[in-house]
Amino acid sequence: MSKSSEKVRNENGKEKVPFITKFFFGFGDVYGGGVFNIINFFYAIFLTDVVKIPPAYASVIFLVGKIWDAVTDPIMGYISDRTKSRWGRRRPYFLFGVPFIFLSFVMVWYPVSFESTFARFLYALFSYMFLNTVVTMVLIPYTAMSAEITLDYNERTAINSLRLTFSLLSSLLCAVLPMMIVKSAGDPRKGYLTMSIIFGTFFALPYLGVFALTKEKNFKPATTKLNFKELIIEPLKIKTFRLYLGMFLFAYLAIDTVSVIFPYYMKYYIGKPYFVSAVLGVLLITEIIFVPVYAMIARKKSKNFAYIVGALVWMVGATLTFFFRPEWPSQMLLAVAALIGAGVSAVAVMPHTILGDVTDVAELKFGERREGNISSMATFLRKVASALVQAIILLILDLVGYVNPKGNEIPQQPESVILAIRLIVFVGPILLLLFGIYSALKYPLRPEVHKTLIKLLEAKRQDEDVNKHVLEELQKELI
Numbered sequence: 001m002s003k004s005s006e007k008v009r010n011e012n013g014k015e016k017v018p019f020i021t022k023f024f025f026g027f028g029d030v031y032g033g034g035v036f037n038i039i040n041f042f043y044a045i046f047l048t049d050v051v052k053i054p055p056a057y058a059s060v061i062f063l064v065g066k067i068w069d070a071v072t073d074p075i076m077g078y079i080s081d082r083t084k085s086r087w088g089r090r091r092p093y094f095l096f097g098v099p100f101i102f103l104s105f106v107m108v109w110y111p112v113s114f115e116s117t118f119a120r121f122l123y124a125l126f127s128y129m130f131l132n133t134v135v136t137m138v139l140i141p142y143t144a145m146s147a148e149i150t151l152d153y154n155e156r157t158a159i160n161s162l163r164l165t166f167s168l169l170s171s172l173l174c175a176v177l178p179m180m181i182v183k184s185a186g187d188p189r190k191g192y193l194t195m196s197i198i199f200g201t202f203f204a205l206p207y208l209g210v211f212a213l214t215k216e217k218n219f220k221p222a223t224t225k226l227n228f229k230e231l232i233i234e235p236l237k238i239k240t241f242r243l244y245l246g247m248f249l250f251a252y253l254a255i256d257t258v259s260v261i262f263p264y265y266m267k268y269y270i271g272k273p274y275f276v277s278a279v280l281g282v283l284l285i286t287e288i289i290f291v292p293v294y295a296m297i298a299r300k301k302s303k304n305f306a307y308i309v310g311a312l313v314w315m316v317g318a319t320l321t322f323f324f325r326p327e328w329p330s331q332m333l334l335a336v337a338a339l340i341g342a343g344v345s346a347v348a349v350m351p352h353t354i355l356g357d358v359t360d361v362a363e364l365k366f367g368e369r370r371e372g373n374i375s376s377m378a379t380f381l382r383k384v385a386s387a388l389v390q391a392i393i394l395l396i397l398d399l400v401g402y403v404n405p406k407g408n409e410i411p412q413q414p415e416s417v418i419l420a421i422r423l424i425v426f427v428g429p430i431l432l433l434l435f436g437i438y439s440a441l442k443y444p445l446r447p448e449v450h451k452t453l454i455k456l457l458e459a460k461r462q463d464e465d466v467n468k469h470v471l472e473e474l475q476k477e478l479i
Contacts (some may be wrong), residue, residue: 005325034203038178052120062182076137080144105196108124113189143375158354164348165353166307172280248351269326297346318425320336321425321426
């Protein structure tokens, strides 16, 4: 490891992480931000309109695939926490994952043409489960490592803000370019395959840099056992973690809801299927622009306050989507997208900046570092809930009479389908964000409390005497 990537301390004695470490670690999240965006925005409509799988079958793929993925998350967190190697607990999985990131992404977008609908369904299910397994193998250690590069509150905010900036830039590319590539190919089947090769390479290569140029703190491997109580029940006993989950889960369920239904909204309600790239591009550019704004709000007030502001902004934008009329100018639709992006920026970024702080509370509870357990548990619950939400949306479309395309034609959907699409885009995020706001209001780990917590944990690690009154107050407030 080069000296340039070693952590230093500034004149105030605070830990300072070199920019090269921040940059290459953050660059790794082009995979996390991009792979989920492409899947969430385009995979459902790829299954129903290209592979010609009925929405009910597609809902099963999302449900089974995501639940499988969710089940493997705590196991991977357990494995990662207990890994012993000369490269640390997390970094070996980055190097090992590079070829599988590429292969799994190409497989999931391969447009199989079996005559049997059930055969097409089985291939799609297998490839989706394989993709999710690779995502788990790489991103669980990666997410856990975000809490181990530094313990400093503001440095974590800086690292994760840069990381989420890369994630959002990747999200932007993955929202705008895929349909442009598909359209330029002429044949959608060839277009999706070409797109998968390009983005599979884009997702895989950065992990060579993450492996080579980042380093985690040398914490001892955890002593957790591979059982349900240790991996799932124990983290849920922590009040701070439960409230963090409320912010994280409901924010990303709102994002998942809009991601699945939005291509249908643009194709069948607005009547501009390829304009979806421009709309998503504006939304995501606005997200990126507002990241430093919410980072500043988080420094001056708190991370949960920034989250609440963003959620309220998004709710206004969600309301406008229901009342928007297809005949209105496209510029107005882009303005609504910008407003939503300004809100999504906070609810997407702030939970990631909060996660590292929550793992400090877990150390207070358990007496050891369990970043893998905590991050995998959060991801586990998110994916279970996400699978249910995505499956429910597709089942709703099936129940209200969704018509699968024949060939490359765009079918006329019944009014019941159009109304369902509009209501999901409008009501779904608002209801979910209300729960997220409630959790943010109750969240107890304010900046000044976190400073006290870090001092106490450092004393405990050095086997120094700690103030019992402070310890009891922190346990009461945070656990």
